[in-house]
Amino acid sequence: MADKTLICKDCNSEFIFTQGEQDFYKEKGFMNEPQRCSSCRTAKKQQRKSYGNGFSKSRSFGSKMDFRSW
Numbered sequence: 001m002a003d004k005t006l007i008c009k010d011c012n013s014e015f016i017f018t019q020g021e022q023d024f025y026k027e028k029g030f031m032n033e034p035q036r037c038s039s040c041r042t043a044k045k046q047q048r049k050s051y052g053n054g055f056s057k058s059r060s061f062g063s064k065m066d067f068r069s070w
């Protein structure tokens with residue numbers, strides 16, 4: 001077992017799936033190898049956070065507007 005070089009789905013750059021991370025994945029029972037490099041993963045996580053907040057806010061705002069216009 002050794003470090004693996006994988007290609008990031010998002011930025012197409014190579015990243016290292018280290019032995020330690022492979023062990024961590026196994027421990028957690030993850031069957032799939034990571035699809036993204038760590039920087040894209042972090043970016044995605046932050047994006048999802050801000051997107052989720054913005055979405056729920058604009059959604060409730062939007063439904064209020066809909067009720068008014070009805």
Ligand SMILES: [Zn+2]
Pocket residue numbers: 008009010011012013036037038039040041
């Ligand atoms: Zn990437």
